[in-house]
Amino acid sequence: xxxxxxxxxxxxxxxxxxxxxxxxxxxxxxxxxxxxxxxxxxxxxxxxxxxxxxxxxxxxxxxxxxxxxxxxxxxxxxxxxxxxxxxxxxxxxxxxxxxxxxxxxxxxxxxxxxxxxxxxxxxxxxxxxxxxxxxxxxxxxxxxxxxxxxxxxxxxxxxxxxxxxxxxxxxxxxxxxxxxxxxxxxxxxxxxxxxxxxxxxxxxxxxxxxxxxxxxxxxxxxxxxxxxxxxxxxxxxxxxxxxxxxxxxxxxxxxxxxxxxxxxxxxxxxxxxxxxxxxxxxxx
Numbered sequence: 001x002x003x004x005x006x007x008x009x010x011x012x013x014x015x016x017x018x019x020x021x022x023x024x025x026x027x028x029x030x031x032x033x034x035x036x037x038x039x040x041x042x043x044x045x046x047x048x049x050x051x052x053x054x055x056x057x058x059x060x061x062x063x064x065x066x067x068x069x070x071x072x073x074x075x076x077x078x079x080x081x082x083x084x085x086x087x088x089x090x091x092x093x094x095x096x097x098x099x100x101x102x103x104x105x106x107x108x109x110x111x112x113x114x115x116x117x118x119x120x121x122x123x124x125x126x127x128x129x130x131x132x133x134x135x136x137x138x139x140x141x142x143x144x145x146x147x148x149x150x151x152x153x154x155x156x157x158x159x160x161x162x163x164x165x166x167x168x169x170x171x172x173x174x175x176x177x178x179x180x181x182x183x184x185x186x187x188x189x190x191x192x193x194x195x196x197x198x199x200x201x202x203x204x205x206x207x208x209x210x211x212x213x214x215x216x217x218x219x220x221x222x223x224x225x226x227x228x229x230x231x232x233x234x235x236x237x238x239x240x241x242x243x244x245x246x247x248x249x250x251x252x253x254x255x256x257x258x259x260x261x262x263x264x265x266x267x268x269x270x271x272x273x274x275x276x277x278x279x280x281x282x283x284x
Contacts, residue, residue, distance in 0.1 A: 002024070002025065002156075003022065003023065003024050004022070004023040004066060004067075005019040005021075005022055006019055006020050006021035006022070006023070006062050006065045006066050007019060007020055008020045008058060008061060008062055008065075010036070018031055019031065020033070020058070020062045021062040021063065021065070021066050023066040023067065023068075023127075025152075025153070025156045026126055026127040026149065026152065026153050026156070026201070027124070027125070027126055027127075028063060028066045028067075028068050028072070028124070028125040028126075028127065029124055030059050030062055030063065030122055030123040030124065030125070031122060032077070032079060032120040032121065032122040033055045033058045033059050033062075033120060033121055033122065034051065034055055034112065034114070034117045034119070034120045035050065035051030035052060035053070035054030035055045035058075035117070035118075035119065036054070036058075036114075036117075037054075041116075042114060042116035042117050042118075045116050046118075047118075048080070048082070048085035048088050048089050048118040048119050049085075049088035049089065049091060049092050050092075051117070051118050051119050052078075052088070052089045052092035052093065052119050052121065053092045053095075055119060055120065055121045056070075056092065056093070056096050056121060059073075059121065059123050060096075063123075063125055066125075067127060068125045068127045069125075070096060070097070070100060071100055072125040072126060072127050073097065073100060073102045073123050073124070073125045074102050074103065074124055074125060074126050074199075075102050075103045075104065075123065075124040076093065076097070076102050076103075076104045076105075076121055076122065076123045076124075077104065077105050077107065077121070077122045077123075078093065078104065078105065078106045078107065078119065078120075078121050079107050079108075079109050079112075079119065079120045079121070079122075080106060080107070080108050080109065080118070080119055081108075081109065081111055081112060081117065081118045081119065082108075082118065083108050085118055085119065086106055089106075089119050090106070093121070102123070126199065126200075127149055127152075139197055139198050139229070140195055140196070140197050140202070140229060140230065140231055140234050141195070141196045141197075142193055142194070142195055142196075142234055142235060142238040143193065143194055143196060144187070144191065144192065144193055144194075145182065145192045145193060145194045145204070146182075146187070146192075150194060151181055151182060151192070153194060153201040154181060154192060154194050154201075154204050155178055155179075155181055156201070157194070157201060157203070157204040157221055157223070158174075158177075158178045158181070158204065158219060158221070159178060160221070160223060161204075161219060161221040162174050162175075162178070184208045184209075185206040185207065185208055185218075188246075189208075189209040190206065190207055190208045190209060191206065191207040191239065191242045191246075192204075192206050192207075193205050193206070193207075193235065193238055193239065193242075195222070195226075195231045195234060195235055197226050197229060197231060200226075202222065202223065202226040202229075202231050203220075203221060203222035203223070203226060203231045203232065203235050204219055204220075204221055204235070205217065205218075205219060205220045205221075205235040205236065205238070205239050206218045206219040206239075207239050207242055207243060207251075209246075209248075210252070213248060213249040213250060214248060214249070214250045214251070214252065215243045215246065215248040215250075215251050215252075216251070216252050216253065216254075217236065217239050217240075217243075217251055217252070217253040218253070218254075220232060220235060220236065220253075220255075220265070222235070232265045233265055233268065233269070236265050236266065236269050237269065239251075240269060240282065243284075244284060248284070249283065249284055250281060250282065250283050250284070251271075251281070251282045251284075252279070252280065252281050252282075253266055253271060253279075253280040253281075253282075254279055254280070255280070266280045266282075267280075269282070270282050
């Protein structure tokens, strides 16, 4: 996955050797951030509320530089010097996050390197996952990867897919395919889909037109940490349904004989193996 380090120009960043924020894929990690001014001096000395507001302003700037926003924040952690300040800091936090409602924790600490600092806040954001999910919703959701954020998430999944051991992309310029996504899978003649498991990118599949009656299912991939949740089956089912809606009469799929899980998934959805090899075909 691609990595991007974000700096806000604080002298502490170079002195300690850290980044204000680090983006890896679609996740942004924000370091614990104090309410300091541009010279690294504490603002509003003795005022925890104002320092918390300044801290959140720095966090918002770092998120912007990383390609995110406060609405993408899924977790915050608040470090307090004085327990008595918790309500004022909570008020500042609520003014920015009342509608977003990230998971949060308040921790009281012995103090900070700068004794004038009363509060520091750190955050974690997930870009592209901003839809609120009802509590009784299914944990696996299949979506069309159309937005730039979702296409970027699929690129990361494709990159992981390309690193599978024992599988060679013979005759395919896979790197070029990744960079040009959605490419042949763009609507209306193709489909690029992604599985979300509890809000995380957990798998992908693609569909491309071969001719007027035939489509090909490609790039079925579920990362190891998400396997066992029925995600591969959900992706194949969604691709087949899309092929039917698009008017295709046949769907084909090729997979390496070493990728036995994929072979089982195709078999369970009615695909017939051709010539005892990794070629599968489904007719409607």
